Amino acid sequence: xxxxxxxxxxxxxxxxxxxxxxxxxxxxxxxxxxxxxxxxxxxxxxxxxxxxxxxxxxxxxxxxxxxxxxxxxxxxxxxxxxxxxxxxxxxxxxxxxxxxxxxxxxxxxxxxxxxxxxxxxxxxxxxxxxxxxxxxxxxxxxxxxxxxxxxxxxxxxxxxxxxxxxxxxxxxxxxxxxxxxxxxxxxxxxxxxxxxxxxxxxxxxxxxxxxxxxxxxxxxxxxxxxxxxxxxxxxxxxxxxxxxxxxxxxxxxxxxxxxxxxxxxxxxxxxxxxxxxxxxxxxxxxxxxxxxxxxx
Amino acid sequence: xxxxxxxxxxxxxxxxxxxxxxxxxxxxxxxxxxxxxxxxxxxxxxxxxxxxxxxxxxxxxxxxxxxxxxxxxxxxxxxxxxxxxxxxxxxxxxxxxxxxxxxxxxxxxxxxxxxxxxxxxxxxxxxxxxxxxxxxxxxxxxxxxxxxxxxxxxxxxxxxxxxxxxxxxxxxxxxxxxxxxxxxxxxxxxxxxxxxxxxxxxxxxxxxxxxxxxxxxxxxxxxxxxxxxxxxxxxxxxxxxxxxxxxx
Numbered sequence: 001x002x003x004x005x006x007x008x009x010x011x012x013x014x015x016x017x018x019x020x021x022x023x024x025x026x027x028x029x030x031x032x033x034x035x036x037x038x039x040x041x042x043x044x045x046x047x048x049x050x051x052x053x054x055x056x057x058x059x060x061x062x063x064x065x066x067x068x069x070x071x072x073x074x075x076x077x078x079x080x081x082x083x084x085x086x087x088x089x090x091x092x093x094x095x096x097x098x099x100x101x102x103x104x105x106x107x108x109x110x111x112x113x114x115x116x117x118x119x120x121x122x123x124x125x126x127x128x129x130x131x132x133x134x135x136x137x138x139x140x141x142x143x144x145x146x147x148x149x150x151x152x153x154x155x156x157x158x159x160x161x162x163x164x165x166x167x168x169x170x171x172x173x174x175x176x177x178x179x180x181x182x183x184x185x186x187x188x189x190x191x192x193x194x195x196x197x198x199x200x201x202x203x204x205x206x207x208x209x210x211x212x213x214x215x216x217x218x219x220x221x222x223x224x225x226x227x228x229x230x231x232x233x234x235x236x237x238x239x240x241x242x243x244x245x246x247x248x249x250x251x252x253x254x255x256x257x258x259x260x261x262x263x264x265x266x267x268x269x270x271x272x273x274x275x276x277x278x279x280x281x282x283x284x285x286x287x288x289x290x291x292x293x294x295x296x
Numbered sequence: 297x298x299x300x301x302x303x304x305x306x307x308x309x310x311x312x313x314x315x316x317x318x319x320x321x322x323x324x325x326x327x328x329x330x331x332x333x334x335x336x337x338x339x340x341x342x343x344x345x346x347x348x349x350x351x352x353x354x355x356x357x358x359x360x361x362x363x364x365x366x367x368x369x370x371x372x373x374x375x376x377x378x379x380x381x382x383x384x385x386x387x388x389x390x391x392x393x394x395x396x397x398x399x400x401x402x403x404x405x406x407x408x409x410x411x412x413x414x415x416x417x418x419x420x421x422x423x424x425x426x427x428x429x430x431x432x433x434x435x436x437x438x439x440x441x442x443x444x445x446x447x448x449x450x451x452x453x454x455x456x457x458x459x460x461x462x463x464x465x466x467x468x469x470x471x472x473x474x475x476x477x478x479x480x481x482x483x484x485x486x487x488x489x490x491x492x493x494x495x496x497x498x499x500x501x502x503x504x505x506x507x508x509x510x511x512x513x514x515x516x517x518x519x520x521x522x523x524x525x526x527x528x529x530x531x532x533x534x535x536x537x538x539x540x541x542x543x544x
Contacts, residue, residue, distance in 0.1 A: 102354060177391040181450070183352065185404030185457060186381035195403070200394060 035273060038266030042066075045260045051267060057231040057247070059261040066264050068271060070233045074148070074241035075275075077234050078223060079216045081152025082159055086216075087209055089156070090163030091198075094208075097164070098171040099193055110168070117161035125225030128154045133226065140238060146228035149237040154222045159212035166211060166287075170204020171197060203289045210283030218276050220245035244272045300325040300491040301346060301383075301461055306360035308341055310353065315341045317515045319360070323461075323508075328483065328492045330506035330523065332499070334543060338515040339495045343463050346493065347383040348376040364460065381408050383461040384454030389470050390446035392438035392453075397421075397430050400438045400449055401456045408457065416456065424452035425482050444475025451482060455490070462486065464494040468501065480505050499539055503527055511535045 001009075043051070046066050054067020097109050132153050133145030174197045182192040198205070228240030229250065242250075248265050255262045302322035308315050316338045323329045331339040341350075348369065350356035362369050369379045381404075392400050401420050405412035417434070421427040426448045430441070438449055447467055454462055464483070468476040483492060484505050496502050502509050503523055510520040511532070519526060519535045530536040537543060 175391075177387060177389060178393070180349065180352075180385075180387060181391040181393060181453075182403075182407075183349070183376075184347065184380055184385040184387070185407060185453060186377045187404075187407045188377055191407050195407075196393060 032273075035266055035270045038263050039270045041258075042260065042263035042267040045263070051264075055233055057242075059251070059255075059264055064261065066260070066267075068244075068268060070231055071242060071244045071247050071268065072271065074227070074234050075217060075243040075245070075272075077148050077237070077241060078151040078155060078227065078243055079213060081148060081237060082155035082216045083209065083213060085152060085156035086159045086163055086212055090160050090208065090212070091167055091205060093160075093164045094167035094171055094205075095193060095198070097168050099189070099197070113161050113164050116157070117165075121158065121219060121221040122225070124154050124158055125222040128222065128226030136238075142238060144228070146226060146240060147238050148227060148234060148241045151223045151227040151241070151243070152237065154226050155216040155219055158219060158222060159215050162215055163208045163212040166208035167201070167205045170201040170208065173204070174200045203286045207283045207286040210279050210286065214276050214279040214283060217279060218245065218272070220249050224249055244268050248272075297324045297326060299323065300365065301493070302363050303342070303345070304361045304363075306342070306345065306362060307358070308338075308345060308350065309357045311355045315515055316345075319515075319517055321510055321517055321520065323491055323493055325491050326487055326489075327507040328487050328494060328505050329508045329510060330502035331493065331495045331510050331512060332497070332502055332538070333512035333518075334538060335497075336514075337512040339512050340465055342512070343465055343493060343495050344385075346461070346463055347380045347385050349385070351376050377408075381457055382459055383463060384457060384459035386447070386450050386454055386462065386464045386467045388466045390443060390450050392441070392446050392449050394437065394439060396435045397438050397441070397449060398434040400453055404453060404457050410457070420452045420456035421449075423455050423486070424448045425478065425485075426452055442475070444471050444478060447471060447475070447479060448482065451479075451486075455486065459490065461491045461493065464492065466495050466497060469497060476501070499527070499541075511538065513538075 051066055051068055053069060054065060055069055056065040056067045057070050058065040093109075093113070097106055097113075101109060128150050129146070133150050136142065136145035136147065136150055138145075178196050178200055179192055182196045187195070223243045224246040227243065227246065229242040229246055230240035231242040231247065232239070234241045248268055251261070252265055255265065299322040303319050306316055306319040319338075319342060321342075331343060333339050344350055345358060346362060346369070350358060358370065364379070364382060367374065369383075393403055395403065398417055401417045402412040405416065418427060418431075421430065426445060429445060430436070430449075438446065441449060447470075451462075451467075467483075468479050471479065480501060483494065486492060487507075494502075494506065506523045508520065509523045509526045511518050511526065511530075511534075513534055519530060519532045521531075526535065527539055530539060
């Protein structure tokens with residue numbers, strides 16, 4: 001090809017990539033703008049303080065109530081419950097894969113864990129209805145098992161692949177010289193893991209947990225299917241709860257266009273967006289610290 | 297002086313690769329022995345077999361006997377952790393823990409349920425010629441020390457456990473000449489209390505500090521003897537070529 005032709009082709013591609021890059025940014029910006037625009041429309045009708053601190057979510061009653069607190073608490077309850085299950089399991093599995101498993105077993109375990117991430121959320125939700133729910137109902141002698149605990153167990157399963165994969169990378173990346181120094185003074189494998197390896201991998205492990213949290217907060221289908229969806233202030237792990245995501249998913253289909261209720265769902269989405277963003281940013285922050293630490 | 301540490305018919309292979317072929321060596325108490333030889337000759341592998349560091353590699357296969365005094369260190373009733381307490385190690389690259397200077401010394405003591413008072417820490421740091429430089433900064437992260445100081449801290453960490461033998465794997469290879477001399481002086485001062493085995497690529501270093509030198513080549517011991525006679529009157533042509541810098 002002639003030089004001038006190559007040069008103009010070069011210039012064409014520079015613009016092609018510029019356009020695709022800007023298009024994506026524009027798209028994301030538009031979504032954010034839509035969220036904020038509709039939320040503002042909601043706050044014209046309802047005072048922000050009533051929205052944030054209100055104890056009742058009942059947008060279809062004669063005297064509609066738009067208190068987001070029961071929904072935020074439901075999401076928090078299910079997420080915290082999921083993390084209580086997923087963190088010890090995830091870190092334990094990550095430590096096992098990185099430090100204890102023999103190469104053969106490791107080659108089976110790692111892809112298996114990654115495959116777990118490929119199970120569609122609706123399938124996990126289905127398991128919640130037919131397996132976990134009845135199990136809980138039977139064990140705790142309840143009328144049904146569609147409650148916060150059920151959601152927490154399912155979300156734990158869904159967050160595990162992320163937590164295990166990222167935490168395993170972090171543990172695996174701890175330099176061999178650290179471990180040798182510890183073994184060299186007579187430490188056992190467990191002492192080395194607990195006092196040297198896990199502290200050294202801590203930023204990566206925290207990042208893993210935060211990414212898991214982000215996943216759990218934003219998950220919709222599973223919690224919608226498994227938690228019973230009663231929009232009351234949750235009273236415990238056995239209470240039926242309605243998370244923020246499930247509320248949006250359930251009510252968006254039935255709400256009249258551009259009513260206060262319609263705008264309220266956008267306001268929930270905005271709060272949800274802020275929560276997930278915070279979890280992900282915290283995760284990214286720790287991942288970067290972890291990278292810097294290992295580059296040094 | 298009696299033999300402190302010895303290897304008999306030692307063979308080590310990793311997978312299908314034979315790294316050490318029938319090694320028979322011994323190390324006398326309160327002496328410094330240097331292991332020299334070209335890269336890949338197996339000197340580090342030999343050194344690491346003395347504190348069972350190969351236990352960490354799944355594919356390492358070891359046959360033969362290694363004795364510390366009269367104890368078989370690979371014996372059935374011996375734990376690697378017990379051996380590593382009695383045979384300390386200083387690594388090629390200084391590897392202090394990401395903890396304070398003070399905690400770097402107490403770590404090994406706590407791990408082994410030994411007393412870990414301030415006096416013990418001070419004594420270890422004094423023995424490693426480091427106390428005067430760090431006595432006011434014991435809480436400072438060890439990683440803020442210079443390379444030479446970090447390596448002396450690693451030596452202090454090893455001596456704090458009062459081991460019988462200290463293994464050193466090219467402890468000065470990452471250091472500048474001044475720090476190197478300081479560490480050599482330190483190593484020489486330690487031999488009254490410990491038996492030292494040091495792997496080195498530096499011919500001058502071996503001559504400056506070692507009582508005995510062992511020359512290895514392709515997984516075998518080619519020649520061994522008092523350092524002065526090995527360097528001044530090598531019996532083997534390979535030894536002569538190596539110490540004169542014709543290969544390495």
